[in-house]
Amino acid sequence: MGIGSGIxxxxxxxxxxxxxxxxxxxxxxxxxxxxxxxxxxGIDGSGKSTQLSLLHKWLESRGYGVVFSEWNSSPLVKxxxxxxxxxxxxxxxxxxxxHSTDFADRTERSILPLLKAGAVVLCxxxxxxxxxxxxxxxxxxxxxxxLYAFAxxxxxxxxFRVPLETAIxxxxxxxxxxxxxxxxxxxxxxxxxxxxxRLFQGRIIQEYEKMIPEFRLTMIDATLPIEVQQAAVRQIAxxxxxxAKEVRVQA
Amino acid sequence: xxxxxxxxxxxxxxxxxxxxxxxxxxxxGVGRSSQINLLKPxxxxxxxxxxxxxxxxxxxxxEGIRRAKEGNNLGRVxxxxxxxxxxxxxLENEIVPALRAGFIVLTDRYIYSLMAxxxxxxxxxxxxxxxxxxxxxxxxxxxxxxxxxxxxxxxVFSRGFDYWESGMDLYPGQDMYDSFCNYQAALIAEFDRxxxxxxxxxxxxxxxARAVFGHLKSKILHLLEADSRSEFLxxxxxxxxxxxxxxxxxxxxxxxxxxxSNSDLAAAPVSARGSNGNGHAHYFQK
Numbered sequence: 001m002g003i004g005s006g007i008x009x010x011x012x013x014x015x016x017x018x019x020x021x022x023x024x025x026x027x028x029x030x031x032x033x034x035x036x037x038x039x040x041x042g043i044d045g046s047g048k049s050t051q052l053s054l055l056h057k058w059l060e061s062r063g064y065g066v067v068f069s070e071w072n073s074s075p076l077v078k079x080x081x082x083x084x085x086x087x088x089x090x091x092x093x094x095x096x097x098x099h100s101t102d103f104a105d106r107t108e109r110s111i112l113p114l115l116k117a118g119a120v121v122l123c124x125x126x127x128x129x130x131x132x133x134x135x136x137x138x139x140x141x142x143x144x145x146x147l148y149a150f151a152x153x154x155x156x157x158x159x160f161r162v163p164l165e166t167a168i169x170x171x172x173x174x175x176x177x178x179x180x181x182x183x184x185x186x187x188x189x190x191x192x193x194x195x196x197x198r199l200f201q202g203r204i205i206q207e208y209e210k211m212i213p214e215f216r217l218t219m220i221d222a223t224l225p226i227e228v229q230q231a232a233v234r235q236i237a238x239x240x241x242x243x244a245k246e247v248r249v250q251a
Numbered sequence: 252x253x254x255x256x257x258x259x260x261x262x263x264x265x266x267x268x269x270x271x272x273x274x275x276x277x278x279x280g281v282g283r284s285s286q287i288n289l290l291k292p293x294x295x296x297x298x299x300x301x302x303x304x305x306x307x308x309x310x311x312x313x314e315g316i317r318r319a320k321e322g323n324n325l326g327r328v329x330x331x332x333x334x335x336x337x338x339x340x341x342l343e344n345e346i347v348p349a350l351r352a353g354f355i356v357l358t359d360r361y362i363y364s365l366m367a368x369x370x371x372x373x374x375x376x377x378x379x380x381x382x383x384x385x386x387x388x389x390x391x392x393x394x395x396x397x398x399x400x401x402x403x404x405x406x407v408f409s410r411g412f413d414y415w416e417s418g419m420d421l422y423p424g425q426d427m428y429d430s431f432c433n434y435q436a437a438l439i440a441e442f443d444r445x446x447x448x449x450x451x452x453x454x455x456x457x458x459x460a461r462a463v464f465g466h467l468k469s470k471i472l473h474l475l476e477a478d479s480r481s482e483f484l485x486x487x488x489x490x491x492x493x494x495x496x497x498x499x500x501x502x503x504x505x506x507x508x509x510x511x512s513n514s515d516l517a518a519a520p521v522s523a524r525g526s527n528g529n530g531h532a533h534y535f536q537k
Contacts, residue, residue: 089311092261092262094311146381
């Protein structure tokens with residue numbers, strides 16, 4: 001098989017996805033709702049949010065009902081998370097639990113009902129973020145996976161893979177310094193925030209790498225130009241949306 | 252050595268948790284808090300340091316849960332996990348440090364109430380057990396049991412119906428009374444099941460508060476005596492029994508040595524932060 005796919009969108013050649021996004025390893029509530037769930041994953045500075053917002057605009061322009069849900073944004077829970085972070089009350093265990101509570105609220109209140117209603121739901125970070133971060137903080141791998149057993153399995157989980165140094169350069173260009181928990185300062189790996197960030201995010205990357213086969217994450221090379229990545233993302237999303245339409249026509 | 256229900260939280264040491272963990276369980280309105288209000292001063296009078304704790308009292312999540320319950324849009328999974336957050340915060344920052352300091356921890360509800368509530372709300376029993384596998388096994392669980400017939404008048408005629416105590420999130424469309432009966436009956440059935448599995452000490456809560464208190468006192472005394480007896484025996488069987496006087500002199504000498512060698516550091520800041528063993532300050536002495 002050649003490297004190229006022969007498929008061109010605009011000036012770019014698009015690569016076909018390596019694997020389908022259906023997990024056979026774990027059944028995280030495989031849904032049969034009419035909606036579609038696309039999620040983006042990757043470390044800070046991988047460019048995943050940029051990619052998701054471009055996908056969002058494109059889907060809207062094509063007339064889909066699109067809803068966006070961000071990590072750590074539940075109106076019921078986020079104040080508690082904020083308090084925990086500000087006062088540094090969070091341990092690895094409560095960090096894990098409060099984020100799962102936030103995710104549960106968004107699942108129950110928006111993600112699940114919207115998928116039932118046939119919406120295209122876009123999530124910036126999903127359960128894989130929790131798996132990577134919490135395990136990097138020392139939580140038991142199985143325990144964290146069980147914790148999120150209520151989650152809906154995404155149609156496609158895009159993993160934006162980027163070398164650590166590239167991500168750090170992007171982050172330092174965009175702002176100054178790292179936040180306490182983001183840099184894993186609670187783990188006391190290093191007193192220097194940049195060094196701590198490097199060590200902590202390195203662990204997170206290791207966890208993501210293990211999850212690519214485990215959960216069949218769809219990998220996108222996040223060092224490519226933004227437009228190339230986006231073309232690949234759109235192509236993959238389009239294929240699932242077309243398939244969903246056919247199912248609905250037949251039904 | 253103390254055990255958990257299967258999983259160990261990062262950084263949590265189970266050695267040297269010398270205190271006693273005593274759980275008072277039961278549905279709403281069985282008189283759990285009244286009993287704790289009697290037990291605490293009684294234990295203190297006997298010379299034990301006591302920490303009392305209970306649901307939604309964590310610094311981290313207590314206020315958040317109260318706020319979330321003001322509306323009626325707290326989902327079932329969210330609810331279970333919010334309470335788990337509250338529980339683990341208190342486990343790590345109150346219960347474990349207090350046990351390490353030799354306190355008797357009296358807890359108003361423990362993981363069993365949280366399991367019962369979640370299971371009655373349709374959560375997977377294995378899922379909820381997995382989450383609470385990080386909890387410490389207590390020294391005793393006293394399950395204050397009241398049938399639904401006795402429970403209704405106690406709750407209704409004292410404080411009236413509460414949205415969550417009546418399980419209105421579970422049975423929308425019913426009136427508070429019907430919903431309360433259905434919900435509390437389901438909880439009692441689940442508690443009875445858990446009682447078998449986790450070997451609760453069931454206490455008939457139909458008796459008046461004084462009688463229940465008397466019963467609990469004798470059980471707790473038995474627990475504490477058994478403990479001090481075994482401690483005494485182990486000390487007798489230990490080969491070297493140091494004389495307290497000699498011990499004291501040695502300690503004094505050691506203290507003086509440390510003081511003189513550290514005199515140049517006297518001005519250095521002293522870290523007096525309590526720790527639960529994973530580097531986080533605790534706040535059980537509120």
